[in-house]
Amino acid sequence: MTTASGSGAALTSPTRLRKIDVLREKNIGQYIPLPQLVAVGDQSSGKSSLLESITGIPFPRGQELCTRYATQITHRRDDFERIDVSIIPGPHASPxxxxxxxxxxCQFQSNKELLGEFPTLLNKVNKAMQIRTNDNPEGVHTFSEDVLKIEKCGPSEDYLTVIDVPGIFRATAEGITAKDRDLVKNMVKRYIKDDRTIILAVVPANVDVATQEILELAKEYDTTGDRTLGVLTKPDTVKEKSQKMSVCNLVLGHRMPLTLGYFIVRNRGGDDEETQVDFTDREKMFLDDPWSTLPRDRIGVLALRERLQELLGQITDKAFPKLLSEIRGLFNEAVKKWEALGPSRNSERKQQTYLMKVVTKxxxxxxxxxxxxxxxxxxFNNPDLRLITTILNVTANFNREFASLSHSHSFKAFGKDVRCDPTSSVLEIKPKVIATLADPEVELTGDETCCVPDGAFDEYPELLDFVVTDWEVEAPEGDIMEWIGKMRRESRGVELGTFSSTMFASAFREQSQKWRGMTESYISRIILVIHRFVHRALEFACPDVRMNERLRSMIMDGLLERYHGGLKHALMLVAVEREKRPYTWSGVYSHNVQGSRGQRIADSLASKARLEHGRTSKVVVDHNLISTAITNRGNVDFEKEEIHDTLAAYYNVARKRFVDNIWHQAVDHTLLSGPTSPLGLLSEQWVMTLDNGQLEIIAGELPSVIKTREALGKRILDLKEAMAILR
Structure with a gap:
C-alpha cells in the first residue's frame, strides 16, 4: 500500500526536530512545553484512519486497544528501513x-510485518502498562499516562512526529466508567493546553461541527484559533449537496474560520483491505463537484502531511532558542529547592549527623x-540574638531599681554644709543632702527599659506557670524614724545600750521585704530573654520548621527545669540574706556606721560654729561643746538614731552584696554559663543520648518531604540531561 511517506517535502531543522523528540522521550514535556503536533477528536471521528494515512502505520481495524493511551508516531530518515516500538513511561511512573x-x-522490518503482529504487540503493550482488558484481566488501569512510541525509519522518510491521544467519549461502556471518561478528557486538555502545541482537531464531515466537543475544547485553550488545524474526515459519507457545500464553506473559511484553516481527507474505511486502492485513488472523489472548487493545497493526505511538516518546523524554530534558557532556569530553581531541603535524613546515621550540625550551629x-x-x-541583626547585651541592660535596670526601690522605708537624708566667706564675718550654713543609698554608677542609660516590652511573655505561654510578668514596684514609704520608733516600742526587751540582735534582724527583714518579688521579676525577665534567644537561634540553626518545632518540644521540659533551677537559686539567695542572722565582714559597714555618727555630731554643732580670722579664715567649734553634743540626746532618740544608722549601713552592704551574688550565681553561673545552664542543654552530648525513635521524631522527614526530595532529584537529573541534549 502506498503511504504519504517520501513525499519529498523540505524539512526544517531535522536535527532540532530530533532533539525535541529526544526531550519528549525523557518526559521533559512535564516540565516545559515542547513543540508538538497532537491529533485529538471524538471516538469514531476517523482519527486512527487519518493517522494511518499520514504515517503509513497500518493500525488494525476492530482494535480499540490503542485508544487507552497516547501514541507517538515518529518518522526519521535513516540508512535502513525498520519500525521500532517502545514505551515512554508516564510523568508519574514509579521507578x-x-x-x-x-x-x-520490539522491531519490525516492514509495515506488513508490523500489521501481522499488531494484535499481539498491543496485548504485550497492555500488559506492560498494566491496562485491564479481556486478554489482560489482571491489569489495574483502564487508561494510562504511558506513551506508546512507534518510530518509522528509512532512507525515504521525512521527519515528522504526531501524537495521537485517546478519543473523547460521552457514553460509558462495560469496564469503562464516568471517571475514565473524565480522565481521558483531562488527558486531552493536558496535551493541547500548551502554546507550543499544534492541535489537529479531527472532525467527521458528516456531522455538524458546531456541536463537536473537541472544537469547543480547542477553542478553550486556543482562544484566537492560531494553533488549531481542522481536519475533516469521512467526506464520502456526505451525500446531500447542501451538506457538501456546508463542508466546503468550512474549508474555504466562510464559516467558523480558523487561522490555520481546515483540510479535508478521505481515509481507508473500516471494510477496506490493506491491499485495496491507495489513498490517491480514494481521493479521486475530490475531482467531482463541489469538491473540485476547493484549493488543491487543502485537499488530501499529501497536502496535509506537507503542511504538518511545515508547521512542526515553524513552531520548533520559534521555540528552540528559548528552550535552553528556560530549562536552565527550571534547573537552577529545582537545585535551590533541593538545597533548601537540606541533606537527606532517611537513616539513623543521617538523622544524627544532621542534628549534630544543627546543635553545633x-x-x-x-x-x-x-x-x-x-x-x-x-x-545578629536580630536583637533577640544579642543575648549578653540585653541581659546586661536588664541587669543594669534591675540594679538601679533595686538601689532606689527595694527598701520598704526611705532612709533619712541628713547633713549640713558650713562654709565661710573670707570677705565676710558671716557663716553660711546650707543643708547637705547625703543619700545613704546613692549609687551614681547604676544610672539608667540606653534602652534598658525596652529590653522586655509589655506582652513579651504572651509569645511563650509555657513560661507563664512560674514567671512573674508584673514587675511594678511601689516607692518606699517615708518617715523611717517613726517606723523605727514604733518597731522599738513593740519589740524592745530588757537591754541596756542600744537594741538587741533580734530586733535588728526583724528590722532588716521588714526593710527588705520587697527583695523576693523584685528578684523574681528580674529573674523572670532574664529567663524570657534566654528563652527568646533559644527560639531565635534555633530558627537560624534549623530552618526546617517541622524539625524546629519537634526539637523545641523535645528539649522544652529540660529548659523549663533549668529555668526553675535559676529561679530557685535566686530565691535561695534571698532567703540567705533575709532569714539568716545579719552579719558582714565588710569594712564598709563599720565605715558607714562611724561616718553616720560623725555626721550627726557635725550637724548638731553646725549652729554653734564661729568664724575665726587669722592668717586664714577658719570655722571653729568650742571643744567643750562637743561632749554635750554627744551626751545631750535622750535614750529614745539615741536608740532610734543608732538603729537607723546601723540598719542603713548594713542594708547598703547587704544590697550590693546581694545584687552581685544574684548576678554571679543565679544569672551568670546557673542560667548562662554554668553546667546547668539552659543554653548548654542542646549539645552534642545530648544528641548522643537520643535513641532511634527519638531521632526519627526530631530529624526524620515527613513522607511528603521524602516524596518532594525524590521528585526534585528526578527533576534535576532530567533537566540536566535536557540541557546536554540541547547544547
Whole structure:
C-alpha cells in the first residue's frame, strides 16, 4: 500500500526536530512545553484512519486497544528501513514501573510485518502498562499516562512526529466508567493546553461541527484559533449537496474560520483491505463537484502531511532558542529547592549527623552571643540574638531599681554644709543632702527599659506557670524614724545600750521585704530573654520548621527545669540574706556606721560654729561643746538614731552584696554559663543520648518531604540531561 511517506517535502531543522523528540522521550514535556503536533477528536471521528494515512502505520481495524493511551508516531530518515516500538513511561511512573518499561522494545522490518503482529504487540503493550482488558484481566488501569512510541525509519522518510491521544467519549461502556471518561478528557486538555502545541482537531464531515466537543475544547485553550488545524474526515459519507457545500464553506473559511484553516481527507474505511486502492485513488472523489472548487493545497493526505511538516518546523524554530534558557532556569530553581531541603535524613546515621550540625550551629550562636561577637554573622541583626547585651541592660535596670526601690522605708537624708566667706564675718550654713543609698554608677542609660516590652511573655505561654510578668514596684514609704520608733516600742526587751540582735534582724527583714518579688521579676525577665534567644537561634540553626518545632518540644521540659533551677537559686539567695542572722565582714559597714555618727555630731554643732580670722579664715567649734553634743540626746532618740544608722549601713552592704551574688550565681553561673545552664542543654552530648525513635521524631522527614526530595532529584537529573541534549 502506498503511504504519504517520501513525499519529498523540505524539512526544517531535522536535527532540532530530533532533539525535541529526544526531550519528549525523557518526559521533559512535564516540565516545559515542547513543540508538538497532537491529533485529538471524538471516538469514531476517523482519527486512527487519518493517522494511518499520514504515517503509513497500518493500525488494525476492530482494535480499540490503542485508544487507552497516547501514541507517538515518529518518522526519521535513516540508512535502513525498520519500525521500532517502545514505551515512554508516564510523568508519574514509579521507578520500578519506569525500569520495567525501559526494557520493552520490539522491531519490525516492514509495515506488513508490523500489521501481522499488531494484535499481539498491543496485548504485550497492555500488559506492560498494566491496562485491564479481556486478554489482560489482571491489569489495574483502564487508561494510562504511558506513551506508546512507534518510530518509522528509512532512507525515504521525512521527519515528522504526531501524537495521537485517546478519543473523547460521552457514553460509558462495560469496564469503562464516568471517571475514565473524565480522565481521558483531562488527558486531552493536558496535551493541547500548551502554546507550543499544534492541535489537529479531527472532525467527521458528516456531522455538524458546531456541536463537536473537541472544537469547543480547542477553542478553550486556543482562544484566537492560531494553533488549531481542522481536519475533516469521512467526506464520502456526505451525500446531500447542501451538506457538501456546508463542508466546503468550512474549508474555504466562510464559516467558523480558523487561522490555520481546515483540510479535508478521505481515509481507508473500516471494510477496506490493506491491499485495496491507495489513498490517491480514494481521493479521486475530490475531482467531482463541489469538491473540485476547493484549493488543491487543502485537499488530501499529501497536502496535509506537507503542511504538518511545515508547521512542526515553524513552531520548533520559534521555540528552540528559548528552550535552553528556560530549562536552565527550571534547573537552577529545582537545585535551590533541593538545597533548601537540606541533606537527606532517611537513616539513623543521617538523622544524627544532621542534628549534630544543627546543635553545633546553635552552640556557635550561644558562644558568640555570650561574647558579644555580633559582627561576623548577619543573623545578629536580630536583637533577640544579642543575648549578653540585653541581659546586661536588664541587669543594669534591675540594679538601679533595686538601689532606689527595694527598701520598704526611705532612709533619712541628713547633713549640713558650713562654709565661710573670707570677705565676710558671716557663716553660711546650707543643708547637705547625703543619700545613704546613692549609687551614681547604676544610672539608667540606653534602652534598658525596652529590653522586655509589655506582652513579651504572651509569645511563650509555657513560661507563664512560674514567671512573674508584673514587675511594678511601689516607692518606699517615708518617715523611717517613726517606723523605727514604733518597731522599738513593740519589740524592745530588757537591754541596756542600744537594741538587741533580734530586733535588728526583724528590722532588716521588714526593710527588705520587697527583695523576693523584685528578684523574681528580674529573674523572670532574664529567663524570657534566654528563652527568646533559644527560639531565635534555633530558627537560624534549623530552618526546617517541622524539625524546629519537634526539637523545641523535645528539649522544652529540660529548659523549663533549668529555668526553675535559676529561679530557685535566686530565691535561695534571698532567703540567705533575709532569714539568716545579719552579719558582714565588710569594712564598709563599720565605715558607714562611724561616718553616720560623725555626721550627726557635725550637724548638731553646725549652729554653734564661729568664724575665726587669722592668717586664714577658719570655722571653729568650742571643744567643750562637743561632749554635750554627744551626751545631750535622750535614750529614745539615741536608740532610734543608732538603729537607723546601723540598719542603713548594713542594708547598703547587704544590697550590693546581694545584687552581685544574684548576678554571679543565679544569672551568670546557673542560667548562662554554668553546667546547668539552659543554653548548654542542646549539645552534642545530648544528641548522643537520643535513641532511634527519638531521632526519627526530631530529624526524620515527613513522607511528603521524602516524596518532594525524590521528585526534585528526578527533576534535576532530567533537566540536566535536557540541557546536554540541547547544547
Amino acid at each position: 520500578e514501573h519506569r525500569e520495567k518499561l525501559k526494557s520493552f522494545h 546553635f552552640q556557635e550562636f550561644v558562644r558568640d552571643a555570650l561574647a558579644a561577637n555580633y559582627s561576623h554573622d548577619d543573623a
